[in-house]
Amino acid sequence: MLDIARPFSDFTRYADADTERQVTRFLYAEARTLDREAYEEWLDRFIDKDIRYWMPDMETRRRDDRRGAFCYGEAAYFDDSWDELHVRVKRYNEPSAWADNPATRHAHLISNIEVFETDDPQLVAVCSAFTNVRNRNETDQDIIHGRREDVLRRHGDGFKLSRRRIFIVQNVLLSKNLNTFL
């Protein structure tokens, strides 16, 4: 469940409607926080201290290639702990982070949300899809689509993100950088 290298597979028990609504609100609030580049707040409110935040590079492989499109421990865009995410956030906080000054205009669109119960009552498994739009300067625009597999942990009345696996649909990242979180 908390092994970042293991894919979601056979979750069959949907969470109840209240949990699903709570999780949906969590993900939308997280997206809105990222849209306004409130990265410190994102870490504090949404990210659990034991976070593993992983986004592998997506290789094009034959269907019969057992390695598949990605492999934990190889090249990745992110494979971060909380402290490592925080290093990236510290860069955003600098006025000389030129790729973000002037500010990038963000839209994190989240959809296809499915919430499942797990064997651990403290944890829920969440699948979602995203469209990420970044626009800068005059006409610079980057759009990334992908899917996420999240594990959320209950904290009091709410949740925090404990695991996130991010799979984009691009092989070559069709952008000059990735100045956001997905």
Add this chain to the structure above:
Amino acid sequence: MCEHDQCTSHAGQKPDMRPVYPKAGSYPHFAKLVDTQKAQVDRKVFHDQEIYEAELRQIFGRAWLFLAHESQIPEPGDFLRTYMGEDNVIVVRQRDRSVNAFLNSCPHRGNRVCMVDAGKKARGFICNYHGWSFGIDGGLRGTDGKVYDSDATFDKGSIGLTPVAQIASYKGLIFATFDPDAPSLEEFLGDFTWYLDVMLDNDEGGTEFIGGAIKSVIDCNWKFPAENFVGDILHAFWTHQSGAQAILGGGVDLGARYDELAFQASVYGHGIETNLDKVGNTRTLGYPELVDYVFSRQKAMADRLGEVRARMVGAVSSATVFPNFSFLPGQATFRVWHPRGPDKIELVVWTLVNKNMPEHIKELYRKGVMMTFSPAGVFEMDDGENWEYSTRVNQGFVTRQQPLHYALGVGTRDDSRDLPGIIHKGSLNDANQRLFYTRWAEFMRFDNWHDLQNGETAPPQRMAQRQAAE
């Protein structure tokens, strides 16, 4: 196209399917766009489509280009797909354990025969169009159906994937050229191998790439990132102030002995700038354990490479092998800037480690490169926009008539140090960029390798020998 009687005389003969390797020309009017006297580079070289086409012919059609690390394809049939310029090639380990590379294009209708990034133990490659199949040696093995069996002109043995003209390795790095007349890889690299060894030979066990590669697209001319790595540490202080602050809590530090130690070296347009500060680049990866590791190896590395190069392994430093293969010592990132027209590149990034490194050290290098020189990395994130706008502004007709300043460090040539190549004092210098563009101009001007290997960018000993002979 041809006389009718000649056509009929060809009837029934086998088509000539031998590989064609392009011949170079000479473009002196493009070469003049680099003015070494005035230390200026004409902005047309970042914009003009005709110049770009000449680059594909003169540079990417002739130079030795980086393909892969030996460790990526260890077993026979292991392969990966990459580019030489805009030409897609398959690099594949042969049954005798040598490596060959072929154009990824079926000789029937030209379709790609390999669509995937890489694979293990392939027996061959099959074109999806008409089912022509090729062995890992590039030879045509068969076709779909039997229609060719009764065709007397069909000579299977004379048809195959076009191999590169020459392929060779230097200490684990595989390069190839489309030019049968090109000198050997080691001659092409010249004395720059002395600097490559800093990364490739600081340990007896040799090196390997960590699996996978990060690929991205930047809308810039390929020469901007290549010149950035060949000698532009100057930008680090301003461009990367935010990344340095995030990781180090302060600015980039060139070390207390900068005036005494820092230099740029250039050989045939290949160049490195370094500060001999031991761990400045490694420190920026953000893991103190890596810094301790590099320090712990200083003596072993000095025994192997000498004191100077042992100081280079982790130092604030950057390098480019002409034309488009770059790396950062200390940060262990190796990358190719594939050209995609005058205003676009595809960047491919790998992490190089010593095979003998402990696994947790390799893992920290993997993570360190991801944190720094990767699309979401705190340093690389701020590079792309600079190169994109340095390129894009030249769409302005008047803008691109304006001079660019490449004159930092004119007059800093230093022949007093016992180091290979053309040496300039101080790493904060445009010297290597000037020599990179001088090399570019040599490739534009010269149609033969004798001139290419004996021009202004040749190492000083070579020039001395030539002058003595004359």
